[in-house]
Amino acid sequence: MKPSTLLCPAFVLVALAACQPQSGNSVPDRPTLEETEQAPAPRIWDKGAMVAAADPRAVEAGLKILREGGTAIDAAIAVHTVLGLVEPQSSGIGGGAFMVYYDHEDDALTVFDGRETAPQAADENLFVIDGEVLDYVTAWQSGRSAGVPGMIALYKAAHEAEGQAEWGSLFQPAIDLAREGFEVSPRLAGLLANERLRDAVRLDEDENASAYFFPEGEPLTVGTVRDNPAYADLLQSVAASGPSAFYEGDNAQAIIDVLGQEPLPGAMTLDDLSSYSVKLRPAVCGDHETMRICSAPPPSSGAVTQNMIWGLYERITEGSSPGYSDEKLAAWVDAQRLAYADRDHYVADADFVQVPTSDLIDPRYLDARVADVFAPDGNPQAGDPGEVLGRGSIIGMWGRDLTDETPGTTHISIIDKQGNAVSMTATVESAFGNSRMVNGYLLNNELTDFSRQPTINSLPVANAPAGGKRPRSSMSPTMVFDQDGDLFMVTGSPGGNSIVAYVSKTIVGVLDWGLSAQEAINLPNVIARGPSVGVEIDVERGQDWADMLSAAGYPVEERTGENSGLHVIIVRGNGLEGGADPRREGVALALD
Incomplete structure (x- = not known):
């Protein structure tokens, strides 16, 4: 990062520590000159x-x-x-x-x-x-x-x-x-x-x-x-x-x-x-089997939810072959429900309240949390990362917040x-x-x-108003890095509290189901926050997905007019691949 990164103007509050890479919060550091005894390529x-x-x-x-x-x-x-x-x-x-x-x-x-x-x-x-x-x-x-x-x-x-x-x-x-x-x-x-x-x-x-x-x-x-x-x-x-x-x-x-x-x-x-x-702020990243997912920390929900959903999905589908299946769709729904429940309970402005960000994406917590998958007709509840990680129970600190964010x-x-x-x-x-x-x-x-x-x-409620406080957001601007630490994917979306599900859809669709950026964007939107599961039925495969989940016992809310606006760039071996959400008016264009 250039030296000017630390020369922010007077009206900008700069936490100098946040400008430095921190263990677990940035992409892997490259070897130093001392370590390699020669200048890095x-x-x-x-x-x-x-x-x-x-x-x-x-x-x-x-x-x-x-x-x-x-x-x-x-x-x-x-x-x-x-x-x-x-x-x-x-x-x-x-x-x-x-x-x-x-x-x-x-x-x-x-x-x-x-x-x-x-x-x-x-x-x-x-x-x-x-x-x-x-x-x-x-x-x-x-x-x-x-x-x-x-x-x-x-x-x-x-x-x-x-x-x-x-x-x-x-x-x-x-x-x-x-x-x-x-x-x-x-x-x-x-x-x-x-x-x-x-x-x-x-x-x-x-x-x-x-x-x-x-x-x-x-x-x-x-x-x-x-x-x-x-x-x-x-x-x-x-x-x-x-x-x-x-x-x-x-x-x-x-x-x-x-x-x-x-x-x-x-x-x-x-x-x-x-x-x-x-x-x-330092980005918060989660290390997974073959990639690292990085997003914004609280008061954004991005880092917590995207890493929780993928980490839980990975555990639920462990041993399966890459590619789509109905069982994997249900696994993605279950992972969403658990992550949303934890997010609703704990995430707020960490400058004002205690937010267990690193605990929520800790592999040990995810190992335990996956055992909490609720019955399809159950009402998902928050987990207790403090208790799981031996730090003492924290679930009783806050009341669960179900604020419904709207998509402007x-x-x-x-x-x-x-x-x-x-x-x-x-x-x-x-x-x-x-x-x-x-x-x-x-x-x-x-x-x-x-x-x-x-x-x-x-x-x-952790996300209650206070002077100078920043409200919790579902916004999830996200980047994915491959197993070598190289940039692989840039993704994000509008859509209120459904942003979490929209962005996760592109990560699951590309990383496990083998889809292109545009194919992943075009998939039906499925939002699993709380006891019901919203399924977009006015797009290809939408009604089939709704019927399948309903037959599996999930309370399905059939929805139309979903408001996602996903814009995705993927780094492929031969260049960049882009996608823009047909539900809005955007485009993805390469420089000539």
């Missing part, structure tokens, strides 16, 4: 470059940056600023993200945690009024739901660490598109015209959002050319002045003003905005010409965030990812 990358994201215009912005010599991080910034313009329902600069970055030359991983934070004035009763817990829609469409946005700060922290392109140039594709206008896509138009969604959100009650999305009172239609000069102006200011253009001055005051409006005004302050900090999210996978890689999942939480618009972008409703109910059965 240079690490050569000859596989090319690729961008996979949710809109062709955003992908082209990323490829442009790569053509000009930018890194995966440079490209990710360009991609995401365009996504914030053309799919504002999913993410934008009013939200946050987790970025996993792999430095090929140094063989090192870093996680940039740009998750939104609760205002300092928030407490565990953020969504409790007069002793009553607010319903989801009321909480969502309130001023209280917005966390301090982390996106612009993440851009800067990542660029300071590993960017090579000139900072201002990264915003130009989005600025040009915002000034010239972009064609409204079918997905954006369809959501705006969805009467059920329109009844729930307040887009047409917010003055700025209403004028932008519903000109003359009607929703934007497919093919309409929509410009956004306010967004272009703000990005121009950020390009010239850096994050202070967002976190201070007129833009900051506009955020405070709009969140201070009814209903249920929020308590965010200018100090909350100016003091926001990105956290650099996007995912970007990138590998650049030097072999560096980005897996970044970004979000505004629900569709169109909390419906409040400032300077051409929407604010998030990320704080509804906290448990609105702060105690369950008289026990505190």
Whole structure:
């Protein structure tokens, strides 16, 4: 990692220890000069470059940056600023993200945690009024739901660490598109015209959002050319002045003003905005029989769930030959149920509560946990890693949190010409965030990812709100490394709490069922959180899978309209293989 990794700007809180590879938390270290008594051979990358994201215009912005010599991080910034313009329902600069970055030359991983934070004035009763817990829609469409946005700060922290392109140039594709206008896509138009969604959100009650999305009172239609000069102006200011253009001055005051409006005004302050900090964390990796799976640590669920699901699946199917079978589908469902139960109980912001991250993916715990596979009609419960590992029982510390996260999210996978890689999942939480618009972008409703109910059965919930705390996330930006320690796969998805299952599907599909990136993405989505199993039936094999699981005794919930947005890159012997989810509008394109 370049020395500039440790020279983060003043507004970024840098934990220096997190910038260093730690045992068990990064890809294997290469031999030192002393150990080999000769300089190690240079690490050569000859596989090319690729961008996979949710809109062709955003992908082209990323490829442009790569053509000009930018890194995966440079490209990710360009991609995401365009996504914030053309799919504002999913993410934008009013939200946050987790970025996993792999430095090929140094063989090192870093996680940039740009998750939104609760205002300092928030407490565990953020969504409790007069002793009553607010319903989801009321909480969502309130001023209280917005966390301090982390996106612009993440851009800067990542660029300071590993960017090579000139900072201002990264915003130009989005600025040009915002000034010239972009064609409204079918997905954006369809959501705006969805009467059920329109009844729930307040887009047409917010003055700025209403004028932008519903000109003359009607929703934007497919093919309409929509410009956004306010967004272009703000990005121009950020390009010239850096994050202070967002976190201070007129833009900051506009955020405070709009969140201070009814209903249920929020308590965010200018100090909350100016003091926001990105956290650099070591990736958490799990070693498995033939590969290593690495993802973001809490408050992300990625590292815990992806390693638990694969580790449990591996144990349940031990001795079987590679390839799909109905028995393996059931094994994957059982592994999901156990991992989700543990995640719901234990995962939260580890800066505020004790999260047994390493214990949950410890091979000894997985060996014991696999014996807890529940009957198909059972209700999965959390395990107790403390007791299994001889550290004392910890299951009674927290009440289980079943917060239902909603899918206003996007995912970007990138590998650049030097072999560096980005897996970044970004979000505004629900569709169109909390419906409040400032300077051409929407604010998030990320704080509804906290448990609105702060105690369950008289026990505190680990994921209860608190001032400065980051809400638990299902976002799982993930990389897989092969048995030689080389990058093999970059994957991730939007989709609320179903993200865990979506991402796991690609890992199981590619690593054990022998599928290509696109074939794995196209598989039916199966989500096994809690006693029921959701199965996507409006795609090929979906109804067959639902029928098979139902016949095996699982309570199946047949689902349509799944909201995954998987974007996957696989490193093959002859180059890069990409896949993009047909359920959205993305593409995976290689650099010419």
